[in-house]
Structure formats: C-alpha cells, structure tokens
Amino acid sequence: MKTDRPVNLQLFPQPFPALVSISHRITGVVLFVGVAFALYALDLAMSSPEGFAQAQAMLQQPFPAFVLFGLLFGLMYHFVAGVKHLLLDFHIGDTYPAARISAVTIVVVSILLTAALGVLIW
Amino acid sequence: MVTQALSLTRSGLTDFIVQRVTAVILGAYMVVVLGFFLLGDAVTHARLVAFFGATPMQIFSTLAILSTLAHAWIGMWTIGTDYLRPAHVGAATIVRFIYQVGCLLALFVYLVWALSLIWL
Numbered sequence: 001m002k003t004d005r006p007v008n009l010q011l012f013p014q015p016f017p018a019l020v021s022i023s024h025r026i027t028g029v030v031l032f033v034g035v036a037f038a039l040y041a042l043d044l045a046m047s048s049p050e051g052f053a054q055a056q057a058m059l060q061q062p063f064p065a066f067v068l069f070g071l072l073f074g075l076m077y078h079f080v081a082g083v084k085h086l087l088l089d090f091h092i093g094d095t096y097p098a099a100r101i102s103a104v105t106i107v108v109v110s111i112l113l114t115a116a117l118g119v120l121i122w
Numbered sequence: 123m124v125t126q127a128l129s130l131t132r133s134g135l136t137d138f139i140v141q142r143v144t145a146v147i148l149g150a151y152m153v154v155v156l157g158f159f160l161l162g163d164a165v166t167h168a169r170l171v172a173f174f175g176a177t178p179m180q181i182f183s184t185l186a187i188l189s190t191l192a193h194a195w196i197g198m199w200t201i202g203t204d205y206l207r208p209a210h211v212g213a214a215t216i217v218r219f220i221y222q223v224g225c226l227l228a229l230f231v232y233l234v235w236a237l238s239l240i241w242l
Contacts, residue, residue, distance in 0.1 A: 025197075025201060028194075028197045028201075029197075029198070029201065031194075032194050032197070032198060032225075032228075035190065035194075035232050036228075036232070039232065039235050039236060039239065042174075042239060043235070043239055045167070045170055046167075046170055046171055046174065046239060048167070049167040049168075051167075052166070052167035052170065053167075075152065079149055079152065082145050082149065083149075085145075086142065086145070086146075089142065117156070117160065120160040120161075121160065
C-alpha cells in the first residue's frame with residue numbers, strides 16, 4: 001500500500017447536496033441518542049396514570065419540548081432522506097440535476113412534516 | 123486499513139440489504155405510532171397501555187426494536203469506520219474499538235429496556 005497518498009481530498013466548502021447528505025448521517029446519530037429519551041418518556045407515561053400526567057407535564061416544559069421537537073425533526077429528516085436513498089437504489093433520481101432537486105426537496109419536505117407534527121401536537 | 127471484524131454481517135452487501143429492510147420496517151412503525159399519538163382521540167394512560175399492550179402491536183414493537191438494533195449498528199459502524207481511521211485520529215484501532223463497544227452496550231440497554239416495556 002502506498003503510504004504517501006493524500007489522506008483527504010480538499011473538497012470544502014461542500015456543495016448543498018453534500019451537506020444534505022451528511023445531515024442524513026448526523027440525524028442518524030441524533031436519533032441513536034434520541035432512542036434513550038423516547039424510551040424514558042414512554043416508560044414514564046406507561047408506568048401509571050400519575051406517571052402519564054408527569055410525562056405530559058414534562059413535555060410542556062421548554063427544554064424537553066425543544067428536545068422532542070428536535071428529535072421529531074431529526075426523525076422526519078432521516079425518514080425523507082431515507083426514502084430518497086431507497087429511490088436511488090432503483091436508479092430513480094440518480095443524475096446530478098435530479099440530486100440538486102432532491103436535496104432541496106428533502107429539506108423542504110422534512111421542515112413541512114415537522115411543522116405539521118407541531119400543529120397536531122400543540 | 124480498517125477491517126470489518128465488527129460489521130453486523132461481515133458482508134457489505136448483506137449489511138446494505140439489512141439496512142434497507144430495517145429502514146422500511148422502522149418507517150412503517152413510525153407512521154403507525156405517530157398516527158396513534160397525533161390522529162384520533164386524545165391519548166390517555168389507559169389508551170396508551172392498551173395500544174402498546176395489544177398482541178399485534180407487541181409483535182410489531184419487538185420487530186421495530188430489533189430493526190433499530192440492526193439499523194443503528196450498521197449506521198454507527200459505518201460512521202466509525204469512515205472517521206475513526208489512522209488518517210484522522212491517533213490510536214485509531216483502539217479508539218474505534220472503544221466507540222464500537224460503547225455503541226453496542228447502548229443498543230443492548232435499549233433492547234432490554236424496550237422489551238421490558240413491551241412485554242411487562
């Protein structure tokens with residue numbers, strides 16, 4: 001193996017579709033951690049009627065509500081970007097012009113979905 | 123050089139397929155659970171327990187947590203082998219090993235925690 005090969009292609013700043021792509025990864029890591037919050041809230045809510053009321057009250061506090069909203073956005077984003085990946089597997093939208101459109105679509109649709117969830121929750 | 127000693131199936135192609143199948147399962151589960159919380163009547167403790175306690179939902183939840191384990195492990199393994207390499211960090215092999223074992227321990231806790239919620 002050549003040891004003097006370049007370790008990094010200098011590709012910064014990244015084009016928009018690349019940022020959308022890396023965000024799929026980042027939201028994946030966020031959701032990995034978020035599972036703990038979801039299990040904690042569900043555990044509390046299922047434990048007893050008192051626990052349910054406690055969980056409900058907790059999720060109305062600003063910081064837990066922010067975490068919930070952030071996780072819901074991460075979930076929507078990861079889901080929509082995942083759908084794009086499945087379409088790519090079938091060679092749908094795998095040209096460069098299509099990738100620019102799908103990158104914008106992922107961001108817009110995931111924001112709209114999160115807003116819709118927000119409206120339904122509050 | 124990074125080996126795939128700890129990849130889920132030790133085959134990139136099999137990991138690829140498992141990643142897709144579990145993604146579809148988790149997407150369907152997400153739609154069902156969000157639908158329960160957001161559409162229909164207001165959720166109460168009794169309705170919550172009845173929803174997750176119904177046998178079909180217990181089976182679906184078990185499938186979902188197992189899918190979460192496989193999906194998250196493939197994703198976290200890929201991220202670890204992409205970034206925790208000798209070109210990026212010192213003592214990459216030991217750092218990556220600690221990272222991987224940490225991820226697996228967290229997923230183990232998730233599994234037992236979720237199963238106890240689903241089946242108890």
